[in-house]
Structure formats: structure tokens, C-alpha cells
Amino acid sequence: MRIIIVGAGEVGFHIASRLSLENKDVVVIDMDPAAVARVSENIDVEVIVGSGSSPVVLEEAGIKEAEILLAVTDSDETNLVACLMADTISSATKKLARIRQKDYDAYHQIFHDSPPHIDTVINPEIEVVRTIERFMGVPGAVDVGEFADGRLKFVGIYLDKGARLAGLRLSELPRKIGNKVLVAAVVRNERLIIPGGDDRIYPGDLIYFISEEGGLARILKAFDKEFNPLKRAFIVGGGRLGLRLAKSLEQKSIYTKLIEKAPARCSELAEQMNKVVVIKGDGSDQGLLVEENIQDMDVVITLTDDEETNILVSLLAKRMGAKKTITRLSKFSYFPLMSSIGLEQVVSPRLSAIDTILQYIRRGKVLSARTISDEQAEVWEAEALETSDIVGRPLRETDMPNGALVIGIIHGEEILIPSGESVIQPHDRIILFAKRQVISKLEKILTVKLEFF
């Protein structure tokens, strides 16, 4: 499978390195020789220095043979033109483009239906706002994924010191909680393990489980996570993301303060919102935080373009008594550090973009994908297809590779947490969890036989 990536920034680089490990035929295009050099020095893929919106460069990259084009430069315009050229030269190539400006929001469907025929517009900012709102609803979670239109939640949560569940065998967990719950993985000392019923959980473990929406509150309680409805939010950074979130919170009637440095931007922001209080100032100024009663805030969300500032302000806010912080990060190398400095809820537009892209690269009918725990594993929602190896027999008789699990089955309106005896029917939606090493094996199980029409 040939995949052309236009833009060697953080997302392009990262996707390229992922795919190169999976034996895909990848070409990366970027104008900036330094960015291209970084790719060719670190990853075994083809590279071209040039403009991804140029038909000549695209042809050189082999657009006619390409199954997928990813346009992920920093410029929405370049991405749009790259897709337009690709559509003209090779219409059957699937096109995914990152388009971030809000002005384009209303046009995503039009971009799909008429030229440039973009199959999927990736707007990581929309996804990040959703992630933040999910975080706000699940106290203490470091990861919240939603499947089956939100009816199933996939949650990653730390077991605290002195928690009542510490030392418990997993097989005893459902009885203790009084709810159906399936633990998919435990991350201990940065290593991801798929536990059995006899394994115990310990303080410091990061536990990934799946549960029905209705049962979640009870499970969180068992994990000694306090559930308080959020009433007051404090956003630092009035960029695109800050604005998007503030608008969304405004609609949910959450009392929101938005702090922004640049005076001109402040007036722009104030014009666009009614109830949100826009404050001009520096979020890292302790005096200002005191003045704005940061200690009374249920959640502080740091979204400036400068991630060091975000980390700093989040730490400061926590220290000053804010109940919860959510921090925006870009550099992937910072992720592993976050939990050790006490910032557990982290969002990243880039990671969101990568998740969206993965969904389209995976074989079989994968409806959504997300990476977890520093990319040690992936969780997918997929459709179980007729004639694929996963349907029609009990799960224990399927060729599920070691390190992969079916963790949810959605059969019509019914949601099932599966056991080895469960049988998946064609057209069921399934939630799958897989360690990175077995992903291609898992893809195989999801693909159809020849007779599939």
C-alpha cells in the first residue's frame, strides 16, 4: 500500500514512522529541507523536497499508484490544493486533509461531495474539545474513549495509594464493584500487560477498562475517584482551541473564564461570546491567578501554543488549589513525563489527528481507532464483516493473536462485555484492544474472504 504524506511536521513525521514499521510504502513530501532531512535520517521511507501542492511533485511521489494521500502541512490552503491536485491526477486515491480554520467548518461536507473530494477532513481541534469535555466528565481518568456513540466508555485510570481496590485480584473486581467491567490492560512501570483473572492490581498501576456508560460512576467510586459536577472552568490561552472550547462550555452553561495575553485577540474573543468572561493577562502570572480565584475553579485548562507555559500554569494552578487541570501538549517526548509531575490529563491535537488517520489506514472496516499508553496499544471500533474469521464462532475458537482482545460487542441495541463463549455475528460492531506488535495479525482476522461482495 503506497501512502503519500504531504508535510513533515510532527504529525507527518509521526505517521510516517508508524507506517514504516508496518511495511507500508511511504513517501514524505515537504518544502523544508531540514524537515525532510529529519525524516530521512530517522525513518526508512522515501522523501522528496518540494511542494506537496505541485502536480509535478505529486506525480514524482507516485500519486497514481497511491492508495492514500495525507495532507498534513501547517497550512490549510496547501492541504486543500494538494488534495485538489491529487483528485485531478488520481481520483481514486483516498484523500485525508488536516483543515483547522473554523471558517472552513461549514464546508467539510462540500469538500467531500465536490472537488477536491476529500474523503476525511481531519480537524484535530474539534476532537480535542471533545476529549477535554470527556475528561471533564470522568474524574481522574488519563484517557477516555467513547464507542458505540458514547454508550461504551474506555477509560484509563491510576490506582491511587491506599485505594480500597489495591491488591485485589481482577476476577474479584466485578463482585466488588457490582458492575460489569472488563480490564483490558494494566500499565505498570511503563510496561503494558494484558492481565488474567488471577493477576492483582496495585497502587501506581494505570488501569484501562471498558464499561457501559451507566455503570461508570460506580466504578469510579470504587476507585476512590471523587465525582463532582463541574461548574467553573478557567481556560488559559485564547487561540483557536481556547475559543472553540469556551464556546462549547458556554452552551453547556458552565461558568467560564478565558484568559488571553494579546489585547486585540481579547476583543475579538469578547465579541464572539456572551457569557464567557474574557480576561486580558498572562496565565503564568501568579498574582492574576490569585485575583481570579483560581482555587475555586473546578477545572483549569491550559491551551496556549507554548507547551512549556501550559505545563507551568497547570502545575501552578494545581498548587494553588484548582481541583483539576487539563494540559495541552504537542511534543510527544513530553508525554511520558506528565504523570510523574502530577499532570495526568493531557490533550494533544497531534495525537488526535494521528488517531483519525490510523482509522483509515487499518484494513477491514475500522470505524474509529485510538492509541493508548505511549502507543503501546490501539483500541478500535470495527464492524465485524460477513466471511471474516471473527464471526460465527465462539471467541475462544477464533485465531485472535495473543495480545489482542475483543472487549465489547454491540449487537443492535444490545451491548455485551464478551467472554470466550460469546459469538460475534456479521454486522455487529466490536471494540478491539491490541498491543502494537499484533496489529497486522488483528487486521487479518477482520478482513473478508473472496466471497465477500
Next chain:
Amino acid sequence: MKILDFLYKETIITDLQATDKKGVLEELTLPVAHIAQVDHKELVRVLIEREHLGSTGVGGGIGIPHGKLKDLSSLVLGFGLSRKGVNFDAIDKKPTRIFFLLLTPDNSAGMHLRLLAQISKLLKDDGFKNRLLEASGKDDVIHAIEAIDEPF
């Protein structure tokens, strides 16, 4: 029904030029799109979509790309030979040389499966396979099929 009821001379290509999967699909569908009067781009899109769910490169040098199309009035077949062989993501990872293309209307339940079964059965016959591989022109392909084409 016989295979030759659906395979026209115009949709037989005995020297595919494409060197990759997507190229083969585009080349193979060009005459078919013309005969069936359907949008070529749409046709290729449907086939690629189908390949994404699982390759139709069944191994042994054979590929049977297929798909359903809304606007098609009747079942239509295409045939292609690649002299060099193409990487078609076959299950045995070997190059694919013989291509049978099957396109069926959206509502043709059952019939396409029988046709598919028939083609798969015939291609298990090594003599038949070799006659196809040695075909130098469209007529050779038709003769080779004629010789074993039987109602199914």
C-alpha cells in the same frame, strides 16, 4: 449461464501495462466502464474500497477483483493478463498475473456468488491456467474459456 455470456471481447486485455494494484484496477475497468456505461472513477473507487476489506489476490498468480455497483444494468466481466506480474497483496505474497474482474448490480443476490465459485473452480485447473498465461491475443483467451465453459 456461462462465463462467456458476460465476458465481451472488448473487456479482455492481454497485456496489462500497470505495475501496481491501483493501476491494474484502473486499466482493467476502463473498457468495462465504457461497455456498461458507468463512471470509471466510481468503479475504481468501489474496487479499491473492496480491496481494503481484504485482498482478492487469492494466490497462485490469480486475482479476482469484484464489487457491486448501483447503476449497473447487468452483470459484467473483465479479463486481464499481466506479463510481468503485479504485487496485488496476494495471500501467498506472490505476483499476480491472471485477473478476472466481476461487477454486479447492487441487487443481484446469489448470481455473482455462483459466477465467482465457477471462476475459482476453473482456475484450479492448471491446464486452463497455463492456456490463459500463454494466450497471445483476445481470441486465445476466449478459446481457452470456451473449451471448458459450461453452464452453472
